[in-house]
Amino acid sequence: MAAHNDEAIVRAVRNGRKEAFAGLIDGHKESVYGTLMRLTGDPQVAEELAHETFVRAYQNLKSFRGESRFSTWLIQIAINLARDRVREHRRNKTVSLEAMLERDPDAPVFAERRLHCNPLREVSLRDMVVRLGIALRELPPSYREIFVLHHVQDISYEDIAALTGDSVGSLKVRAHRVRKLLRERLFTEANHLTPEDVMG
Amino acid sequence: MEALFARYFDGDLDDREAQDFLEKVGSDPKLESELRSYERLLALGKELPTPRVPVGFTERVMAELSTQGHSKFLWAKPSGLRIQWTRLAVAVAAVVLAYIGGWLVGHNLNVPMRTSEEARIPTTAMNYDSGGLAEQGSAAGSDFQYVRLSYAPVDPSVRQVAIAGSFNNWNPDATSLQRKNGVWVTILVLPPGSYEYMFVEDGRRWVADPLAARTRDDGFGGVNAVLDVEL
Numbered sequence: 001m002a003a004h005n006d007e008a009i010v011r012a013v014r015n016g017r018k019e020a021f022a023g024l025i026d027g028h029k030e031s032v033y034g035t036l037m038r039l040t041g042d043p044q045v046a047e048e049l050a051h052e053t054f055v056r057a058y059q060n061l062k063s064f065r066g067e068s069r070f071s072t073w074l075i076q077i078a079i080n081l082a083r084d085r086v087r088e089h090r091r092n093k094t095v096s097l098e099a100m101l102e103r104d105p106d107a108p109v110f111a112e113r114r115l116h117c118n119p120l121r122e123v124s125l126r127d128m129v130v131r132l133g134i135a136l137r138e139l140p141p142s143y144r145e146i147f148v149l150h151h152v153q154d155i156s157y158e159d160i161a162a163l164t165g166d167s168v169g170s171l172k173v174r175a176h177r178v179r180k181l182l183r184e185r186l187f188t189e190a191n192h193l194t195p196e197d198v199m200g
Numbered sequence: 201m202e203a204l205f206a207r208y209f210d211g212d213l214d215d216r217e218a219q220d221f222l223e224k225v226g227s228d229p230k231l232e233s234e235l236r237s238y239e240r241l242l243a244l245g246k247e248l249p250t251p252r253v254p255v256g257f258t259e260r261v262m263a264e265l266s267t268q269g270h271s272k273f274l275w276a277k278p279s280g281l282r283i284q285w286t287r288l289a290v291a292v293a294a295v296v297l298a299y300i301g302g303w304l305v306g307h308n309l310n311v312p313m314r315t316s317e318e319a320r321i322p323t324t325a326m327n328y329d330s331g332g333l334a335e336q337g338s339a340a341g342s343d344f345q346y347v348r349l350s351y352a353p354v355d356p357s358v359r360q361v362a363i364a365g366s367f368n369n370w371n372p373d374a375t376s377l378q379r380k381n382g383v384w385v386t387i388l389v390l391p392p393g394s395y396e397y398m399f400v401e402d403g404r405r406w407v408a409d410p411l412a413a414r415t416r417d418d419g420f421g422g423v424n425a426v427l428d429v430e431l
Contacts (some may be wrong), residue, residue, distance in 0.1 A: 009371060011403070012370065016422070017370060020364065022258055022369065023371055025262070026369055033257070038248065043254075047254050128244055152248055175210065176202075176210075179206075179242075186244070187240070187241070
């Protein structure tokens with residue numbers, strides 16, 4: 001949805017036309033839901049958080065000053081909600097994968113769940129996309145987040161830093177680690193795959 | 201070398217550094233395979249399917265918002281004076297439009313009919329030859345109806361009038377009315393159905409059509425005008 005349309009609809013909602021907010025939902029629900037789906041890997045959780053994202057956006061519309069794009073503001077709310085959800089689930093865990101990777105970047109995150117396939121079997125692009133999806137779900141949330149936002153959704157490090165409050169430097173370190181993890185997961189000899197098997 | 205890979209994929213190498221890096225990688229089959237696997241990985245990321253939003257998502261969110269009432273975060277509590285002004289404006293608008301309507305009845309309406317192909321683009325405002333109140337017509341073989349809506353603001357200093365409704369996502373920038381002899385007019389092309397709408401003066405003031413055949417409670421303390429389109 002064009003930014004100037006967002007501004008007009010935001011104005012309309014602020015002027016009391018609550019129903020105009022449906023236009024903002026329609027214009028951004030794919031982006032918000034898509035981001036949350038990739039961050040959480042769970043359709044039910046993604047829908048719940050996307051729902052909450054729009055409700056909070058509505059409730060806090062007054063605080064939206066137009067300094068950033070409305071779409072960016074929404075994604076920021078969505079990311080914060082996804083992070084909150086992760087924190088809730090982590091309370092009962094003694095050691096998080098993030099903490100483990102901070103101590104040992106080469107920790108075998110996928111060691112117990114490696115996918116083994118027949119080396120003679122032709123691996124399709126579709127198969128690999130599915131495997132990437134599975135691998136992303138198994139990643140620590142903060143690693144999944146940087147891969148999804150930067151490498152899938154093409155959001156710059158600077159913008160992600162502004163959205164999340166992380167430093168650009170720490171984001172780059174995390175991005176490098178996640179690329180390395182995923183590469184090992186998808187293309188190492190243990191999985192009997194080479195890049196050529198996948199896309200020639 | 202690992203640090204160079206990281207800087208390469210983060211775009212942190214300048215042209216010379218990147219060239220040196222690629223030459224070094226190209227001279228070592230193992231490093232070249234590593235580079236290609238990283239490139240494939242990032243290409244796979246672009247192939248991840250776009251998740252589909254569950255059906256009815258917008259409606260469910262709006263249903264929850266409707267149960268919240270007017271948010272204290274959004275709007276100041278309307279003052280009694282403001283409510284009186286609104287009612288007064290609607291009443292005066294009704295009188296003025298009733299007068300204009302009587303004048304227009306005595307004139308021939310000349311709504312230009314469009315081809316069915318043109319009519320495939322709904323909610324497009326078109327030029328008109330003469331003004332009139334809500335009026336419908338359809339082109340032969342078309343699934344759409346032409347609807348002419350007129351509006352006369354109470355305040356003559358209004359510079360712009362638009363229409364926002366369920367047919368254009370309540371976007372006040374989507375469909376402007378044109379001024380003709382003091383009356384603002386637009387022609388909408390719509391498929392049959394029931395639509396809610398409001399006029400928007402100067403992009404700020406929302407007014408329900410005082411001459412609408414019927415209105416519907418908007419669930420938030422106001423009303424929307426309702427337009428029923430039939431073939």
